[in-house]
Amino acid sequence: MTVAPIVLPPLPRLPVAVPRSGVSSEARRALRQLLGDVDRALDTAFRDGADATALAQRRSESVQRIVVHVWTACLGDVNDAALFAVGGFGRGLLFPHSDVDLLALVGPSEPARLRALEQCFATLWDIGLKVGHAVRDLPQCRVLAKQDATVFTSLLDARRLVGDPAMEQGLKAIVDDPSIWPPAEYLAVRRAERDARHARYNDTAYNLEPNLKDGPGGLRTLDALRWLGRRLAHADDFDEMVAEGLLDPAEKDSLEQSEATLRRYRFALHLEAGRAEERLLFDYQRALAARLGFEDEHEKNLGVEQFMQGYYRAASQVERLGVQIAERFEEMLEPPSDPRAVGEDFVRYGKRLAVRDPDLFMRQPAALVEAFIARLGEPGITGFTAETMRRMHQASAVLDRTLGDDPEVLAAFLRLLRLGAPAVEALWRMNRHGLLAAILPAFGKVFGRMQYDLFHVYTVDEHTLRVLRNVARFADADAASDFPIACKIWPTLPKPELLLLAALFHDIAKGRGGDHSVLGEEDALAFGRRLGLPEEDTQLVAWLVRWHLLMSTTAQRQDITDPDVVNRFAETVGAPERLDYLYLLTIADIIGTSPKLWNGWKDRLLADLYTSTRYVLRSDDELPSDADARVRSCRDQAQALLEQEGFDADACQRLWRGFPESSFLRHRPEQIAWQTAAILRAKGETPLVEVHPKSVRGTTELFVYVPDRDGLFAAVTAMLDRLHFSVMEARILSSPTGMALDTFLLLESDTQQPATPERAEELKQRLHRALSQPGHVHQPSRRSMSRHLKHFQAAPKIAFSTVHGRTRLALVCSDRPGLLAAVAQGMMDAGVRVHDARIATFGERVEDFFLMTDRHDAPLSVELQDRLLHTLLERLGPAKEKRA
Structure with a gap:
């Protein structure tokens, strides 16, 4: 892309100050104005389509002029001292809000010089630069570089801006010293740093809010490849790594294209956030997609999804190639080993597999799959040789459009799949080498495809793997x-x-x-x-x-x-x-x-x-559909369980006369036995609240036995919300004797696990106290919505239908704290009774289903449906409503 012309204002004329005098306030104002003009010009150029890398280089050049000017004004033309740019500034790149990292190398410390340095850095901060600086002498640099690979790495990027050239030679002597972080040690420490950094981001480039700089496949990965190239192969950039055989031209092009995408996204993100933000947060994704020209194609291919797919594809390419190139560096440092035959077409060198014939993949494309089958059969193999990987990539690039139709390739692919579970690791590796998409072109289309919600936390290809x-x-x-x-x-x-x-x-x-x-x-x-x-x-x-x-x-x-x-x-x-x-x-x-x-x-x-x-x-027969038979079966099994615990059979039968038939149709015998035992032990005392920390359904089960009243469901859900329990399922039953037999299946909201015994006891005591005050109105607690949920709020959809003589309400809406409690309160206000509830949450999307009647246990009339709809609208926001 052609760089749009940018006219930068000239530096103001400032006298060279002696160290004690520094930069005048008038000059500082002029420098602040200059820096602002530069940033505004770069912002305009980016909006006009200028290349992000060129703009970051231009900002680095502009900041360098300012930094050199301030250094000269504060220190003058001094010997035995120099100022170096390090970090991204050292590499000649500064994004709109990047830190300006500086290293001042000085000789013997003199008070006047130290004051001048303090004045220099303070001035740079004052004019609006975020400066990170260190002041050291050469011996200190050497000691720190030996002790800390991070310090050593920073010196690889050091670039002298101003000052004594002799200092540059002294720094180069440290970097070139073979005793400081020899190649094998440096590779090991860089790989360890990479693994630790990736672990902070779930070891995947496919996070919903990825870090452009430090996440897997981020810009730091590309920096690390260049550092390794310099230290291990004296190759300063990707072109020189191609010359050294560590990259092929296609891989270099892929890395550079991916790097251009990541830099463009980072430049836009800094501008959108107004600060040095490196995370593609939900707060910015839609705005960034619009800023960079992505538009919705249809509801299943949003502009923001296309924007994020661009990131994921770039990061995935960088991460994959980064792993492969690190393996090549390791191979370069390994001592040669004797070859050992692996079948007719492959040979093993230590931990790596190679092809016998360099032209095998072009001559016999099925070998692209057979190589992965051969690798599965060789314990201890960690990868392919660099030359074999290169040949593999070259062949797949040439044969890409034909592999999916080649009968021999497909036959080899089927042989791989028939290995069963072991084939999965081979499929992962094939994907890393780009072969899976070559054989299945449709899979290539979902490479890096994200879905803009909180339910799908991986891209489609990552999810599939x-x-x-x-x-x-x-x-x-x-x-x-x-x-x-x-x-x-x-x-x-x-x-x-x-x-x-x-x-x-x-x-x-x-x-x-x-x-x-x-x-x-x-x-x-x-x-x-x-x-x-x-x-x-x-x-x-x-x-x-x-x-x-x-x-x-x-x-x-x-x-x-x-x-x-x-x-x-x-x-x-x-x-x-x-x-x-x-x-x-x-x-x-x-x-x-x-x-x-x-x-x-x-x-x-x-x-x-x-x-x-x-x-x-x-079976030849269906499940017993006769209700009487199912009720008898459940009662008999529950009776046997209760008798084992010593309960009187007649007492159980008398109690069950007050149970609705649906209790035995909808509950397991174990649940009926547990509920019955709790009621018999209570000897008529109500309200009865019983909590089973881990029930047969893998949840915490709550049983409430209390004189039935309208609003009971709302009261219980309000307390559950206050205690941070999520309701998975609810059975709201009324007995012929006027008692409520309500069952709730719960999980802890934070962990989605059953409650501990301590939490179960807390729930029991708190709910018992609440239900002991039947006249008290229990309002849902008010909690702020999480940052993530705020970006995924949509109008709720409500549908009514009739099922088995009751009204079924289907609610689809965005999740929020206290949602179920708010819905229950709305149902109470509208004058409806809830008999059954099934709760399902998919990321930020809630799909809840309720069976309900009016207060006379009849299906809801059209008028009552409308009243409920409007009541829920007041609590949940605008809705789409339909009736079946």
């Missing part, structure tokens, strides 16, 4: 304690490769504008046929892609204790084999979306749905 890794965990015996059912299913899968293919394709159509499940099904069908799979296998993979969300949504949004729900789900699944594959894919998908999404409640929900559906699919 994590889902594959989760699938591979089911083959590990050590994972049986976390996934007992999944680990039992995995060995029974007739063809695990079909699950791997479904995982690869399940989100491959994201961002195209239609239903990604339907579009992905078409892609899976086409690829399965190109792969040569039997038609029934291709159909199974395509079905899994089409319905990969079905099990999750059924479990979380519907009542899976209802046989009709299970039977409908079983009808869609159709066969036990499909159920096994779908169950594994569902778990892997949930955990791969965000580690925070998986908890004991979801584990139990999916396990229950799997077990009940398997019963339907493996």
